[in-house]
Amino acid sequence: MISAREIPGNKLVYLHLLQAVSSQDFSREAVEELLKSDPSLVYKLLRYLNSPLLGLRGEIRGVREAVELLGETEFRRWISILAIVAMAADKPPELIRTALTRGFFCEAMSQPAGISAQSSDLFLMGLLSVTDAILDRPIAEILASLPISPDTRAALCGGANRFRDVYDTLLCYEKADWPALANAAARLGPVESFIPDCYTAATARAASLAAA
Numbered sequence: 001m002i003s004a005r006e007i008p009g010n011k012l013v014y015l016h017l018l019q020a021v022s023s024q025d026f027s028r029e030a031v032e033e034l035l036k037s038d039p040s041l042v043y044k045l046l047r048y049l050n051s052p053l054l055g056l057r058g059e060i061r062g063v064r065e066a067v068e069l070l071g072e073t074e075f076r077r078w079i080s081i082l083a084i085v086a087m088a089a090d091k092p093p094e095l096i097r098t099a100l101t102r103g104f105f106c107e108a109m110s111q112p113a114g115i116s117a118q119s120s121d122l123f124l125m126g127l128l129s130v131t132d133a134i135l136d137r138p139i140a141e142i143l144a145s146l147p148i149s150p151d152t153r154a155a156l157c158g159g160a161n162r163f164r165d166v167y168d169t170l171l172c173y174e175k176a177d178w179p180a181l182a183n184a185a186a187r188l189g190p191v192e193s194f195i196p197d198c199y200t201a202a203t204a205r206a207a208s209l210a211a212a
Helices: 009-020 029-036 039-049 065-068 072-087 093-109 116-128 133-135 138-143 150-155 162-175 180-190 192-210
Strands: none
Touching: 009 029, 009 039, 009 072, 009 116, 009 133, 029 039, 029 065, 029 138, 039 065, 039 072, 065 072, 072 093, 072 133, 072 162, 093 133, 093 162, 093 192, 116 162, 133 138, 138 150, 150 162, 162 180, 162 192, 180 192
16 A cells, blocks of 8 residues: 655656656657756756767757757657656665666567567656655556556556566566566567566666666
8 A cells, every 4th residue: 555645846846747758749848947947957867968878979968959969759768767766866776776677678678579669658667667656656646647658557557458568577577476477478479588688788777877
C-alpha cells in the first residue's frame, strides 16, 4: 500500500515538464517557461547535454539550441530524464539509478523484440515505472495526468500487451526469477540471449548519467 501524499510544489513543476514532453502537441516555449521556474533545472540540463555522454562537437548554451542540435525526439528524452532525476532528488540515489537503468533497458529491448519504432515510448515506460515510489502516490493516479501512449499506460497499470511483456522481462531479470523470465521473454520471441547484454549496458549508462 502506498500512502498518498500531497505532491510538493517543486515536484509539480517536474510533473508538468513530463506532461509537456509527453504531449503530442510539443511546445518548446512551454518547456522553456517551466525550466525558467527553476534555474537549477537549466543548469543541470546543460550539464547533461554538454557531457561526454552525448559526444556532441559543439557546446549547447540554451534550450533552443538543444532542440536544433538534438532534434525533438532526443530533446524530449533528455527533458524526461531531467524531470525524473530532479523529482527524485530527495529519495535514495538508487531509485534514480533504477529509473535510468529501466529506461535504457526497455529501450534496448525494443530492437530484439521487433518494436524499435516504439523505443522512445519504451524508454519513457522504464523511467515512469518508479514514479509511484518517487511521489508516494499510486502509479495509476500519476499516469492519469500524463499524456503518454495507451501501451505505456496499460503496461504500467497491469494490462497485457507487448510493452508489458518487456516490463515483465525486466522485473523478472531484476529479481533473478529465471523460470518467470523464460516465460516473459518467450512472449516477446527469441530475445532471451539479448537480455544480459541489454541489462549490463543499461546499468553502465545509468551509472554514468547518475554521476554526471
